[in-house]
Amino acid sequence: MVNKSKILSDLSKIAVDAMSTFSSLKKEIETLVSLRVNNIINKMNLVKRDEFDVLKKMVQKMLIENEKLKKSQKKQIIRKKKSIKKKKKA
DSSP states (O other): EEEHHHHHHHHHHHHHOOOOOOOOHHHHHHHHHHHHHHHHHHTTOOHHHHHHHHHHHHHHHHHHHHHHHHHHHHHHHHHHHHHHHHHHHH
């Protein structure tokens, strides 16, 4: 009986050590994969999310401003046409 419990105790220790080893191995693999992925991303020259958001807001503001300028320009053209018609009538 003592022999069986010693074997079970040894197996238990081996299992605990194996779990610890696999846990460390898992962390090491995750670190390596993460480093490789980051290297690939850096080589691709991708834009960071916060930079993208800033540029997106700038473009949206510029589009709005562009639309305002177009409307203003159309109003000016209409005014010029009206003033030219008035001059021709006079």
